[in-house]
Amino acid sequence: MKEELIIAAENAMKHAYAPYSKFAVGAAVLTATGQVYTGCNVENSSYGLTNCAERTAVYKAVSDGHRSFVAIAIIADTELPVSPCGACRQVLSEFAEPNMKVFLANTNGDNKEYTVAQLLPYSFNESMM
Numbered sequence: 243m244k245e246e247l248i249i250a251a252e253n254a255m256k257h258a259y260a261p262y263s264k265f266a267v268g269a270a271v272l273t274a275t276g277q278v279y280t281g282c283n284v285e286n287s288s289y290g291l292t293n294c295a296e297r298t299a300v301y302k303a304v305s306d307g308h309r310s311f312v313a314i315a316i317i318a319d320t321e322l323p324v325s326p327c328g329a330c331r332q333v334l335s336e337f338a339e340p341n342m343k344v345f346l347a348n349t350n351g352d353n354k355e356y357t358v359a360q361l362l363p364y365s366f367n368e369s370m371m
């Protein structure tokens with residue numbers, strides 16, 4: 243499952259629209275019902291409108307009716323496996339199954355495994371409101 247997601251993420255990375263940063267990222271999320279949705283980063287000349295690969299993948303899945311995810315893989319051409327930004331961690335936590343896995347990878351074949359809860363401890367969520 244990990245390898246399949248990393249391969250799907252690497253394929254999606256090829257579609258990255260990153261003319262400003264030149265930093266291509268790919269992601270692939272696995273839904274609780276077994277489907278895989280991929281995403282890439284999509285930049286904009288107004289830089290702050292950039293959407294990360296992770297959120298692209300999650301939003302594609304949510305817009306198809308999925309609200310529960312069990313794993314995500316993220317990949318970039320980095321020395322160390324790439325790590326999701328704070329905004330993406332918060333978005334992942336919104337739809338994460340307990341113990342949702344986050345596979346961080348690079349194109350050299352290195353990877354690391356965390357859970358969403360490890361990457362975003364003491365997170366804000368609806369139960370706090």
Ligand SMILES: O=c1ccn([C@H]2C[C@H](O)[C@@H](CO)O2)c(=O)[nH]1
Pocket residue numbers: 260263265266267282283284285292293294295296316324325326327
């Ligand atoms: O985990 C990450 C980190 C960065 N980016 C994108 C955003 C921007 O397009 C480029 C540089 O930050 O990489 C992602 O998609 N995911």
Ligand SMILES: [Zn+2]
Pocket residue numbers: 294295296297326327328329330331
């Ligand atoms: Zn992000």
